[in-house]
Amino acid sequence: MWFAKRIAMSLLLVWMVATMAFGAIHIVPGDPAEIMLSEGGFAPDPSAVAALREELGLDRPLLTQYGDWVRGLVRGELGHSLLDQEPVGELIGRRLPRTLELILVATLFAALVGIPLGVLAAVRRGSLLDRCLNGFAALFDGMPVFVIATLLILVLARQLGWVSTGGYVPFAQNPAEHIRLLLMPSIAIGLGFAAVVLRMTRAAVLDTLNRDFVRTARSKGAAPLRILVRHVLRNALMPVITVVALHMGAMLGGTVLTEFVFNWPGISSMMVDAVNSRDYPVVVGTLFVIASLFVALNLAVDLLYGLIDPRVRA
Amino acid sequence: MHRFPWWAAAFVALNIAVAILVPWLDLHDPYAIATTRQFEAPSWTHPLGLDELGRDVLSRLLWGSRTSLSIALAAAAFGCIVGVLFGMAGGFLRGAVETVILRSTDALLCFPPLLLALLAVTLMGVGYSTLIPLMALVFLPSFIRIAYASVLSIRSQDYVEAMRVLGAGRVRVLAGTILPNIAGPVLVQFSLAASAAITLESGLSFIGLGVAPPTPTWGGMIGAGRGVMQNAPLQLLWPCLMLTITIVSINMLCDGLRDMLDPQSVPVRLTRRQPLPAAPTAPAMQEFQLDGLDVAIATPDGRSIMPVQGVSFAVASGQTLALVGESGSGKSMTGLALTGLLPLNAAVVGGAAWLDGQELLREDETKARARRGRDIAMIFQDPASSLNPLQRVGTQIEEMLRLHDPGDAPPRGPRVIELLSRVGIPDPARRARAWPHELSGGMRQRVMIAMAIANRPSLVIADEPTTALDVTIQAQILELLAELQRETGLALIFITHNLPVVAEMADRVAVMYAGQIVETGAVAEVFADPRHPYTRALLASAAPPEGLAPQGLPGQVPAFNALPHGCRFAPRCGMRGDACEAAPPPLVDTAAGWQSRCIRWKELA
Numbered sequence: 001m002w003f004a005k006r007i008a009m010s011l012l013l014v015w016m017v018a019t020m021a022f023g024a025i026h027i028v029p030g031d032p033a034e035i036m037l038s039e040g041g042f043a044p045d046p047s048a049v050a051a052l053r054e055e056l057g058l059d060r061p062l063l064t065q066y067g068d069w070v071r072g073l074v075r076g077e078l079g080h081s082l083l084d085q086e087p088v089g090e091l092i093g094r095r096l097p098r099t100l101e102l103i104l105v106a107t108l109f110a111a112l113v114g115i116p117l118g119v120l121a122a123v124r125r126g127s128l129l130d131r132c133l134n135g136f137a138a139l140f141d142g143m144p145v146f147v148i149a150t151l152l153i154l155v156l157a158r159q160l161g162w163v164s165t166g167g168y169v170p171f172a173q174n175p176a177e178h179i180r181l182l183l184m185p186s187i188a189i190g191l192g193f194a195a196v197v198l199r200m201t202r203a204a205v206l207d208t209l210n211r212d213f214v215r216t217a218r219s220k221g222a223a224p225l226r227i228l229v230r231h232v233l234r235n236a237l238m239p240v241i242t243v244v245a246l247h248m249g250a251m252l253g254g255t256v257l258t259e260f261v262f263n264w265p266g267i268s269s270m271m272v273d274a275v276n277s278r279d280y281p282v283v284v285g286t287l288f289v290i291a292s293l294f295v296a297l298n299l300a301v302d303l304l305y306g307l308i309d310p311r312v313r314a
Numbered sequence: 315m316h317r318f319p320w321w322a323a324a325f326v327a328l329n330i331a332v333a334i335l336v337p338w339l340d341l342h343d344p345y346a347i348a349t350t351r352q353f354e355a356p357s358w359t360h361p362l363g364l365d366e367l368g369r370d371v372l373s374r375l376l377w378g379s380r381t382s383l384s385i386a387l388a389a390a391a392f393g394c395i396v397g398v399l400f401g402m403a404g405g406f407l408r409g410a411v412e413t414v415i416l417r418s419t420d421a422l423l424c425f426p427p428l429l430l431a432l433l434a435v436t437l438m439g440v441g442y443s444t445l446i447p448l449m450a451l452v453f454l455p456s457f458i459r460i461a462y463a464s465v466l467s468i469r470s471q472d473y474v475e476a477m478r479v480l481g482a483g484r485v486r487v488l489a490g491t492i493l494p495n496i497a498g499p500v501l502v503q504f505s506l507a508a509s510a511a512i513t514l515e516s517g518l519s520f521i522g523l524g525v526a527p528p529t530p531t532w533g534g535m536i537g538a539g540r541g542v543m544q545n546a547p548l549q550l551l552w553p554c555l556m557l558t559i560t561i562v563s564i565n566m567l568c569d570g571l572r573d574m575l576d577p578q579s580v581p582v583r584l585t586r587r588q589p590l591p592a593a594p595t596a597p598a599m600q601e602f603q604l605d606g607l608d609v610a611i612a613t614p615d616g617r618s619i620m621p622v623q624g625v626s627f628a629v630a631s632g633q634t635l636a637l638v639g640e641s642g643s644g645k646s647m648t649g650l651a652l653t654g655l656l657p658l659n660a661a662v663v664g665g666a667a668w669l670d671g672q673e674l675l676r677e678d679e680t681k682a683r684a685r686r687g688r689d690i691a692m693i694f695q696d697p698a699s700s701l702n703p704l705q706r707v708g709t710q711i712e713e714m715l716r717l718h719d720p721g722d723a724p725p726r727g728p729r730v731i732e733l734l735s736r737v738g739i740p741d742p743a744r745r746a747r748a749w750p751h752e753l754s755g756g757m758r759q760r761v762m763i764a765m766a767i768a769n770r771p772s773l774v775i776a777d778e779p780t781t782a783l784d785v786t787i788q789a790q791i792l793e794l795l796a797e798l799q800r801e802t803g804l805a806l807i808f809i810t811h812n813l814p815v816v817a818e819m820a821d822r823v824a825v826m827y828a829g830q831i832v833e834t835g836a837v838a839e840v841f842a843d844p845r846h847p848y849t850r851a852l853l854a855s856a857a858p859p860e861g862l863a864p865q866g867l868p869g870q871v872p873a874f875n876a877l878p879h880g881c882r883f884a885p886r887c888g889m890r891g892d893a894c895e896a897a898p899p900p901l902v903d904t905a906a907g908w909q910s911r912c913i914r915w916k917e918l919a
Contacts, residue, residue, distance in 0.1 A: 143561070146517055212696060219686055219687060221684060253426020271429060
């Protein structure tokens with residue numbers, strides 16, 4: 001029941017997202033077709049604008065357009081690129097896995113670095129180590145990702161020459177090179193992410209350490225390490241998982257700058273290209289897919305909660 | 315540890331001042347191109363050198379402040395005002411307005427800000443007029459949520475209702491009560507939005523979709539510096555540094571503001587300065603004996619107070635001692651000290667305790683840990699929070715057995731079920747697999763008791779074990795404890811403020827006031843003829859004679875950092891005389907095994 005309700009809520013949200021993506025083109029002032037064709041402040045040719053309006057269906061009644069858009073989505077059609085008429089769905093299908101790969105490796109890095117260090121900082125709270133970790137976390141949390149990425153390239157690639165400055169090779173073509181190229185952008189994203197995870201873990205562990213059941217465990221004669229592993233971590237992990245998942249969702253669109261810096265041909269860089277060439281269907285379609293993924297991710301987190309915490313299922 | 319980050323505040327203030335004053339700072343023209351002087355090294359006239367077009371780097375950096383901060387503050391302010399208005403509208407109007415606002419907020423949050431920005435740039439072109447409304451839109455949801463939540467929590471409160479009954483209009487209610495209440499969180503959110511706006515704007519400018527060149531921006535400078543990083547790495551470093559420090563200091567400022575609005579005192583760790591003096595030789599033994607326990611707590615201002623002072627008592631096996639007093643009297647602290655479970659900011663600083671002839675307070679942690687749960691067990695007040703919510707109750711009982719497994723113990727699974735059945739839980743085999751939240755309060759406390767008696771301890775400390783339970787359940791739990799005690803002969807220390815329970819459960823009673831025992835003796839004798847005015851007042855307020863109002867105690871328990879010089883109870887005592895305030899009264903024997911800390915106890919008889 002709880003499960004079905006959550007899924008219904010998510011579908012509703014996806015529909016709202018679709019409506020907003022559709023609405024975006026209609027609520028902004030000015031004629032989108034005209035803006036798409038404008039180059040360097042020159043007014044575009046009126047006949048070209050009219051042709052584009054027709055192609056995009058902008059000349060038809062609003063409700064008809066909306067109906068077509070939603071019907072298309074239900075059938076899994078997102079329209080065609082204005083540049084080469086390729087279906088937007090196929091474009092996304094090709095680019096999205098590369099971005100997801102980046103996000104997964106970054107998340108792995110962030111969890112592997114952030115959670116243990118966060119636990120360490122909480123256990124040694126107030127110590128020099130804790131203060132240093134907090135300082136680093138504040139720094140990497142604040143530093144914009146493109147600054148981290150640029151500095152990584154400056155130091156590791158240009159000054160030390162350890163790694164190449166970026167690019168992409170398909171895994172099937174050269175697995176080792178693929179992984180080598182994957183690491184730098186993943187770490188660039190992962191550093192800031194790890195900082196967030198570290199702070200969240202530290203706060204959650206400190207909070208859990210003060211709970212009554214931890215005192216019970218101590219009164220049973222359990223050793224500190226056992227208390228940490230058996231009683232604190234699982235309870236403390238709940239808020240951390242939320243943050244990780246929300247952050248993963250935010251990263252779906254947040255890899256734009258990293259992909260740009262490292263020449264990683266993911267979905268975000270496709271979006272930047274589409275923006276630059278004013279390829280409206282690609283922009284809106286991508287936006288819709290990413291937002292829907294975000295909704296799906298939130299749903300997955302809720303279901304995961306149900307697995308970890310028996311109270312949620314009740 | 316939580317000090318306000320003044321350096322961050324100073325940097326932000328300086329940054330804002332520079333952003334405002336930059337036109338009058340007598341800097342070089344940030345747009346003046348001198349192609350012949352590309353990458354000129356730093357000099358007196360150009361402290362940070364020249365960039366790839368021969369423009370003054372320092373000047374562009376400071377003008378960049380103006381660009382970034384003006385966009386960030388405008389967007390944050392815009393989002394803040396509109397968001398707070400929407401949030402308040404949603405909270406006050408309810409109904410359809412509320413639903414539409416909240417659901418659109420949820421949907422809006424599904425779009426990553428950067429992608430939304432890209433969409434906006436596609437539709438509206440590059441520039442300020444795109445950036446500011448767009449970022450305002452991005453920050454809208456957080457402001458809406460703060461305002462909405464606060465309206466919901468406040469609108470039901472009495473004083474708002476009262477104002478409306480008094481005829482205050484909606485607008486006045488909003489302005490007068492809601493706005494001051496949300497000012498704090500909104501301010502924090504405003505700073506967060508400003509810092510996020512700077513990140514977003516510089517990111518967009520970095521890829522050329524934010525503020526268009528040649529306007530100086532930090533993001534744009536980094537983007538340009540990227541192309542020439544081989545020749546001029548410093549071109550890249552200055553704007554990176556400026557951007558990072560700005561964002562980190564705004565974030566620090568946020569944390570500082572949040573701590574100021576919601577101060578959480580950080581406990582000061584108390585390390586015992588000197589080791590306890592060697593324990594006196596064990597006295598003629600009862601099962602458990604405590605002698606002169608002192609506990610100190612470090613206060614945040616660096617001093618220490620003594621919430622438990624000179625507490626002594628003894629419990630024979632099979633007997634129950636009730637430790638009675640108001641909250642803050644030191645009774646719970648005493649229990650925690652005996653088990654070595656004092657919080658980090660507290661420590662035992664004097665006294666000795668013997669259980670079965672073994673001294674407890676000087677034991678090292680390993681020995682004390684082995685003893686906890688085996689020889690001494692505790693039952694806590696709130697069984698709901700004292701059980702781990704993510705472990706089945708059987709597992710939690712089994713852990714108690716596992717931790718002290720002597721090796722030749724019977725298999726643990728059947729023993730867990732046996733224990734559950736012993737504490738009166740029906741269908742124990744099934745209940746062992748239950749989660750704590752599936753059990754009632756009384757059942758949970760039975761589980762706690764099963765856990766406590768699992769290893770047949772010789773001493774059980776029960777800290778208000780029935781306070782959190784329904785009155786009908788209380789009697790059952792007390793009956794269970796008494797029964798188990800008769801059966802196993804354990805010594806029980808029963809901490810409570812409930813005097814009728816004491817009369818029913820305990821053999822002896824120790825009454826605590828402001829960290830000291832003020833009277834101790836056999837329950838029947840003490841309750842029939844109290845020999846301390848505090849005991850008498852407690853009894854009077856607990857069991858008022860028919861037709862009479864309970865005789866309330868005037869005044870309050872004194873604070874531990876402002877204890878009276880003489881008798882600690884004197885300020886509230888109807889019988890105090892000059893002698894009472896002159897010197898701290900000792901605990902005197904009034905009869906065999908019956909002591910009082912009142913110098914005028916004879917007058918009470």
